[in-house]
Amino acid sequence: MKKFYVTTPIYYVNDVPHLGHAYCSVACDVLARFKRLDGYDVMFLSGTDEHGQKIAKAAAKAGIEPQALTDKVSQNFRDVLKALNVSNDDFIRTTEERHIKACRVLWDELLKRNELYLGKYAGWYAVRDEAYYGEDELKDGPNGKKIAPSGAECEWVEEPSYFFRLSAWGDKLLKFYEENPDFILPHSRRNEVISFVKSGMHDLSVSRTAISWGVPVPNEDKHVMYVWLDALTNYLTAVGYPDTQAESYKKYWPADMHVVGKDILRFHAIYWPAFLLAAGLEPPKHIFAHGWWTCEGEKMSKSLGNVIDPYGLIEKYGLDQTRYFVLREVPFGNDSDFSHAAMVRRINSDLANGIGNLAQRTLSQIAKNCGGAVPKHGEFTDADKGLLELAQGTLVLLQQEFEVLAFHKALDLIWALIAHADRYIDEQAPWALKKTDAARMETVLYVLAETLRHIGCFLLPFVPEKAGMLLDQLAVAADRRDFAHLTDACALETGTPLPAPQGLFPRYVDEEA
Numbered sequence: 372m373k374k375f376y377v378t379t380p381i382y383y384v385n386d387v388p389h390l391g392h393a394y395c396s397v398a399c400d401v402l403a404r405f406k407r408l409d410g411y412d413v414m415f416l417s418g419t420d421e422h423g424q425k426i427a428k429a430a431a432k433a434g435i436e437p438q439a440l441t442d443k444v445s446q447n448f449r450d451v452l453k454a455l456n457v458s459n460d461d462f463i464r465t466t467e468e469r470h471i472k473a474c475r476v477l478w479d480e481l482l483k484r485n486e487l488y489l490g491k492y493a494g495w496y497a498v499r500d501e502a503y504y505g506e507d508e509l510k511d512g513p514n515g516k517k518i519a520p521s522g523a524e525c526e527w528v529e530e531p532s533y534f535f536r537l538s539a540w541g542d543k544l545l546k547f548y549e550e551n552p553d554f555i556l557p558h559s560r561r562n563e564v565i566s567f568v569k570s571g572m573h574d575l576s577v578s579r580t581a582i583s584w585g586v587p588v589p590n591e592d593k594h595v596m597y598v599w600l601d602a603l604t605n606y607l608t609a610v611g612y613p614d615t616q617a618e619s620y621k622k623y624w625p626a627d628m629h630v631v632g633k634d635i636l637r638f639h640a641i642y643w644p645a646f647l648l649a650a651g652l653e654p655p656k657h658i659f660a661h662g663w664w665t666c667e668g669e670k671m672s673k674s675l676g677n678v679i680d681p682y683g684l685i686e687k688y689g690l691d692q693t694r695y696f697v698l699r700e701v702p703f704g705n706d707s708d709f710s711h712a713a714m715v716r717r718i719n720s721d722l723a724n725g726i727g728n729l730a731q732r733t734l735s736q737i738a739k740n741c742g743g744a745v746p747k748h749g750e751f752t753d754a755d756k757g758l759l760e761l762a763q764g765t766l767v768l769l770q771q772e773f774e775v776l777a778f779h780k781a782l783d784l785i786w787a788l789i790a791h792a793d794r795y796i797d798e799q800a801p802w803a804l805k806k807t808d809a810a811r812m813e814t815v816l817y818v819l820a821e822t823l824r825h826i827g828c829f830l831l832p833f834v835p836e837k838a839g840m841l842l843d844q845l846a847v848a849a850d851r852r853d854f855a856h857l858t859d860a861c862a863l864e865t866g867t868p869l870p871a872p873q874g875l876f877p878r879y880v881d882e883e884a
């Protein structure tokens with residue numbers, strides 16, 4: 372069986388889960404569900420990033436122990452995944468024993484291979500990003516502060532530290548990017564990584580002595596691991612590392628797709644493959660960097676009070692409406708601005724008037740005029756064949772778009788099929804055939820029901836509940852909803868009783884407007 376290992380970033384436990392976090396989790400969920408339907412054995416991982424200075428500071432500010440903070444906030448992230456109907460197979464916490472063990476074994480491996488050495492770090496560090504910055508990257512801020520390109524404030528740090536020989540990996544990384552042109556996706560992001568590597572790499576500080584909230588370095592009491600080395604290792608831990616003979620490790624590693632925000636691409640596309648290659652492990656196949664959401668034109672931030680709460684969206688607009696909107700509104704990879712007006716537009720035009728209306732028109736005519744059962748089809752005309760062939764041909768196009776996580780284009784393809792079906796129903800006018808040619812009316816409604824079966828299966832990854840409802844209304848059994856069951860263009864069996872049709876997507880009427 373083909374396998375697919377997909378991961379979200381692990382979320383810092385100093386924040387409340389917001390739209391930005393939900394976005395990535397939903398996107399990975401859509402991908403994981405698509406691959407499962409497409410016959411892959413999928414491993415889908417999410418989790419929380421719980422060590423480091425930022426978390427230690429947040430705990431101190433809250434007046435509690437870091438472990439107590441992480442227990443509480445990690446659960447919030449777990450809960451929001453559930454609320455979003457995210458189907459992750461595992462949820463990892465970096466404070467778990469299995470992970471601490473994996474980090475320490477990886478460390479020993481790097482040490483054994485002479486990839487680490489003890490030195491002293493003297494330079495700039497941004498706690499918000501948990502990142503080291505070179506002097507040349509910084510700008511002067513107010514009150515003599517130094518500001519990183521991300522906008523984070525930097526502090527001067529001097530401490531004994533272990534270093535990873537990153538400077539020796541520049542050329543090998545460049546060769547790796549050249550040999551794997553699809554490693555960094557979308558392709559538009561590739562150059563920024565390559566030019567950063569070309570500009571010259573410094574050795575990377577990978578342990579800290581000024582803080583103690585982290586994975587202890589083996590045989591070095593005073594050092595804890597740099598939080599990014601710890602965090603990235605989560606992708607290995609979850610499939611069984613350090614047991615490289617474990618079934619799950621042999622099956623799933625290397626990861627097929629790490630989905631991350633553009634702000635953390637450097638860690639994933641530079642440090643991560645360098646650590647892995649240095650430890651003699653295979654690097655992941657692809658890193659996809661998505662864009663950022665702003666809210667009504669402003670950066671979302673706790674202090675501005677404009678952080679978008681996923682629970683609020685689900686409550687106001689519905690779960691599947693929310694999932695659909697975030698993936699339809701912009702190409703995955705681009706930045707986007709959230710606005711309630713855009714959300715309402717999408718719900719009403721694409722969902723209520725688009726798929727909702729097509730399903731309603733077809734299913735209510737079947738209920739009324741075909742005795743509430745799958746109609747009988749006669750010989751197919753060119754128009755019938757045209758629609759069925761489009762439905763059949765859509766799968767391979769969707770598979771291509773999913774290879775590069777072009778969710779908006781995948782949805783475009785499904786909506787092109789819906790538009791074709793809308794034209795077909797208008798042209799064939801089954802309601803008029805009722806009196807003149809009942810047999811032809813049944814054929815037309817059969818073709819539409821089959822098209823809806825295809826659409827239902829294609830929509831399952833995006834809107835699992837609503838697509839499930841649509842397939843229920845077509846009496847498609849739960850074990851016949853995967854893409855293998857689309858090889859047959861006419862799988863619906865004439866005479867199968869259908870439940871009474873129910874609306875899928877109501878129009879959104881803004882009561883406050």
Ligand code: MSP
Nearest residue numbers: 380381382383391392420602603631632662663664
């Ligand atoms: N803990 C690290 C990731 C370690 S992965 C080995 C981290 N955590 S985070 O909680 O700060 O961010 C998690 C993800 O949320 C990142 O991919 C980040 O890009 C994403 N987002 C945070 N705010 C966002 C928006 N406003 N919009 C879209 N995504 C955003 O980084």
